[in-house]
Amino acid sequence: MEKKAFQDYYPDNMAYCYGCGRMNEFGLQIKSYWDGDETVCLFQPRPYHIAIPGFVYGGLIASLIDCHSTGSAAAAAYRATGRPMDSEPALRFLTASLHVEYLRPTPIDGPLEIRSQIKEIKGRKVVVESTLSAKGEICAKGQVIAVQIPDHLVPSGD
Amino acid sequence: MEKKAFQDYYPDNMAYCYGCGRMNEFGLQIKSYWDGDETVCLFQPRPYHIAIPGFVYGGLIASLIDCHSTGSAAAAAYRATGRPMDSEPALRFLTASLHVEYLRPTPIDGPLEIRSQIKEIKGRKVVVESTLSAKGEICAKGQVIAVQIPDHLVPSGD
Numbered sequence: 001m002e003k004k005a006f007q008d009y010y011p012d013n014m015a016y017c018y019g020c021g022r023m024n025e026f027g028l029q030i031k032s033y034w035d036g037d038e039t040v041c042l043f044q045p046r047p048y049h050i051a052i053p054g055f056v057y058g059g060l061i062a063s064l065i066d067c068h069s070t071g072s073a074a075a076a077a078y079r080a081t082g083r084p085m086d087s088e089p090a091l092r093f094l095t096a097s098l099h100v101e102y103l104r105p106t107p108i109d110g111p112l113e114i115r116s117q118i119k120e121i122k123g124r125k126v127v128v129e130s131t132l133s134a135k136g137e138i139c140a141k142g143q144v145i146a147v148q149i150p151d152h153l154v155p156s157g158d
Numbered sequence: 159m160e161k162k163a164f165q166d167y168y169p170d171n172m173a174y175c176y177g178c179g180r181m182n183e184f185g186l187q188i189k190s191y192w193d194g195d196e197t198v199c200l201f202q203p204r205p206y207h208i209a210i211p212g213f214v215y216g217g218l219i220a221s222l223i224d225c226h227s228t229g230s231a232a233a234a235a236y237r238a239t240g241r242p243m244d245s246e247p248a249l250r251f252l253t254a255s256l257h258v259e260y261l262r263p264t265p266i267d268g269p270l271e272i273r274s275q276i277k278e279i280k281g282r283k284v285v286v287e288s289t290l291s292a293k294g295e296i297c298a299k300g301q302v303i304a305v306q307i308p309d310h311l312v313p314s315g316d
Contacts, residue, residue, distance in 0.1 A: 048184040
């Protein structure tokens with residue numbers, strides 16, 4: 001049986017994000033997991049995700065870091081409170097700020113690995129720092145400040 | 159006759175970026191223009207570009223700010239040197255760093271306006287600051303540090 005990803009626990013009505021929603025048929029449908037105290041996501045860019053030939057466009061890198069980080073923030077919030085990820089109410093996070101440093105061109109002909117550490121959990125805020133690697137080399141670094149979704153923005157569960 | 163966008167001047171072999179390449183049939187194909195000393199880009203998100211229902215996902219916002227900023231950096235470099243945008247050699251920019259602050263949820267049911275100012279041009283580096291608005295309200299702010307593409311990464315013109 002395959003391990004469930006963070007995104008597999010999102011309630012159906014919150015599972016349509018273009019970056020991470022498993023029910024968005026046009027989207028990236030990323031999958032994130034714990035690896036010890038870090039979180040990890042592997043993603044195979046599609047041939048049309050290029051900036052210049054051979055290299056991934058920066059918006060995809062930003063999108064992967066963003067959505068993997070908000071998923072990681074939720075997972076960390078469950079873990080910090082000792083709650084299983086399928087318990088109610090669902091904890092979901094939005095991005096307050098995103099910072100990406102592009103260190104070198106990211107080759108497109110292989111999987112990208114986004115690996116993150118939870119740097120801080122404080123109230124409804126979680127700080128997540130990430131690296132994005134291709135072929136064993138770090139190509140970008142990211143920092144996301146994620147904030148738990150305000151109750152009035154959580155879609156009703158109908 | 160319609161005004162040409164910055165991206166319409168990109169040489170064919172550099173016009174496949176998912177965010178801004180006019181020849182990437184799967185991509186966003188954004189169009190950026192001068193408006194006085196500012197640059198502006200209008201983009202209509204597609205229904206599947208959602209984060210949670212009704213709101214744009216953050217990765218699209220980051221992608222729009224990123225690609226509009228590198229296009230703006232190139233336009234500013236041409237303008238600073240008094241060169242027309244169709245002169246050779248082509249000036250193209252990559253993103254060294256991208257920072258986005260998400261100020262409020264961005265509604266998806268209307269066009270997004272990205273409006274940018276050139277804050278600094280120094281050697282091969284251009285700093286671009288942007289706002290992203292929907293329905294007249296600023297929903298996100300961005301800063302991009304763009305760097306002129308090193309010659310060895312420029313695709314050959316065949």
